[in-house]
Amino acid sequence: MTPELAVAMALFVGLVVYAVFGGADFGSGYYDLTAGGAARGAELRTEIDHSIGPVWEANHVWLIYVLVMWWTGFPTAFAAAMSTLIVPLLLALLGIVLRGAGFAFRKYSPTLSQARLYGALFAGSSLIAPFFLGTVAGAIASGRVPADGPGDRWSSWLNPTSLLVGVIAVACGTFLAGTFLTADATRTGHHRLADRLRRRTLLVGAVSGVLVLGSLVPIARDAPTLAEGLTGRAAPLIAASVVGGMAALVLLYRYRPRAARVSAVVAVASVVVGWGVAQYPWLLVDQMTIAQAAGAPATLRALLVVAALAGVVVVPPLVYLFRLTQSERWTQD
Numbered sequence: 001m002t003p004e005l006a007v008a009m010a011l012f013v014g015l016v017v018y019a020v021f022g023g024a025d026f027g028s029g030y031y032d033l034t035a036g037g038a039a040r041g042a043e044l045r046t047e048i049d050h051s052i053g054p055v056w057e058a059n060h061v062w063l064i065y066v067l068v069m070w071w072t073g074f075p076t077a078f079a080a081a082m083s084t085l086i087v088p089l090l091l092a093l094l095g096i097v098l099r100g101a102g103f104a105f106r107k108y109s110p111t112l113s114q115a116r117l118y119g120a121l122f123a124g125s126s127l128i129a130p131f132f133l134g135t136v137a138g139a140i141a142s143g144r145v146p147a148d149g150p151g152d153r154w155s156s157w158l159n160p161t162s163l164l165v166g167v168i169a170v171a172c173g174t175f176l177a178g179t180f181l182t183a184d185a186t187r188t189g190h191h192r193l194a195d196r197l198r199r200r201t202l203l204v205g206a207v208s209g210v211l212v213l214g215s216l217v218p219i220a221r222d223a224p225t226l227a228e229g230l231t232g233r234a235a236p237l238i239a240a241s242v243v244g245g246m247a248a249l250v251l252l253y254r255y256r257p258r259a260a261r262v263s264a265v266v267a268v269a270s271v272v273v274g275w276g277v278a279q280y281p282w283l284l285v286d287q288m289t290i291a292q293a294a295g296a297p298a299t300l301r302a303l304l305v306v307a308a309l310a311g312v313v314v315v316p317p318l319v320y321l322f323r324l325t326q327s328e329r330w331t332q333d
Contacts, residue, residue, distance in 0.1 A: 003301055004073070004294035008283070010307040011069040012276050018062035019272045020176065020265055022130075023169065025056045027177030029099070029126020030170075030204075031197070032119065038112060043193050045119070049107070051184045054325050056103065058318060060096070065310065073303050076147070077283045077293035083150040085139055088132040088157045095129030098122075127170055134169030138162030141279055142223035143286035147293075160222045164215045171208040172268045178204055179248060179264040183257035187326070198252050205252070205264075209245050212238075212271060225285050229278025237274035241267045 028048050035041030071078045082089065102122030109115035135157040142161040145151055156162075178201030185194035220227040230238060244267030251260035279285055283293045294300060 002291070003297060003304065004290050007069065007073040007294075007300050007303050007307075008290045010304065011066055011073065012273075014062045014065040014069065015276075016269055016272050018059065018066060019169075019172075020269055021055070022059040022062060023173030023268065024176035024180050025052050025059050025173075026099075026126045026130045027170075027173030027175065028052050028181065029123040029177075030174045031177060031181060031200070032126070033123035038116070043190065044197070047181060047185055047188070047190065047193060050188075051181055051325075055321060057100070058321060061314060061318070069303060069307070073295050073300055074283060074290075074293040075295055077288050080147055080149070080151075080284060080288070081136070081140060081145050084145045084153065084156050085136050087153055088135045088139075088162075092129050092132035092136070095125040095127075095132065099125035099129060130169040130173050131166040134166035135162040137169070137275070138165030138223075141165070141226045141275060141285055142219075143225060143284070145284045145287060147284055147288040160218045161226070164211075164218060168208070168211050168215060168271075171204065171211050172271065175201065175205045175208045175245075175248075176264055176268055179252065179257060179260050182252065183261050186257050194257065198255070198257065202249060202252055205245060205249050209242070209249075212241065212245075223285070225282070226275075226278055229280070230274060232278075233280075234274040234278040237270045237277060241270035241274065243267075244270060 028051070032041075032045055032048050035044040098121055102118045102120075102125060106115045106118035106122060109118055138161045139145055139157045139159070142159065144156040144159065144162075178197055182194050182197040182201055185191075185197055216227065216230065219230070244263045244265075248260045248263035248267055251257070251263060281289045281291070283290045
């Protein structure tokens, strides 16, 4: 395996992890936004705070990791993407910042009206951020980021593939969040809330599946290189996503949300990995391959050392944090 391919794989692992865990965090905003008024939605919003409170900032470690690996390992492609897609990237960043502010400030709001305002800010921004991150992915995957300079700052992401990927990113995150929240509500003994979440998640999951499969038709017309990969070498991964999604829906229907979490993660991760496999060997589709975009060999080797160290230093504490939040001790506290 060449150093540039190894770095690209290390980068993509971080992207998959962020899509799953960061997507689940973002998806909780939908349930917060549609929870109802102050009285009716109090139980659900408390469950959301309890569920994502310890991990919502920790998950952004993976976004930072992806950006640093991309910038350092593939600087030419990074510069091309940043200069072309500056608008959706800034909007995604705005969503991330406002989401964090809303989530933190509503806990300490002196009045109910202020709490509602910050709650709406948190919930709305939770949908905005993944949508615009999805449009960035769609722009790259559809070949709209030129390698030799800034592309069009509007048509590059205002196109069928980018908008579809943005909507799919929101839908998949919402499905993950609903599955995780249902399992958490069941674990904490809030069975009526769990049943309410279960029914809503079943609907969201069905819609997400239709979106993922239905998007293949317009993507085939708008992004033929990506479509060829999705229906070719990435087809087994798309099939795995379908199986994982259906299994998650069946398990949710049968009141087994803990097992459904695993199937939901498989479904979403398979979609993201399938995108990467379909796009290979392009880093910027139809514009620049991984080999063409690679930085200096010494830099790539150093990045592999950094990625290995990150695995040793960062992953164990994160695993412990997730295990702690799922323990009886955390539930009792």
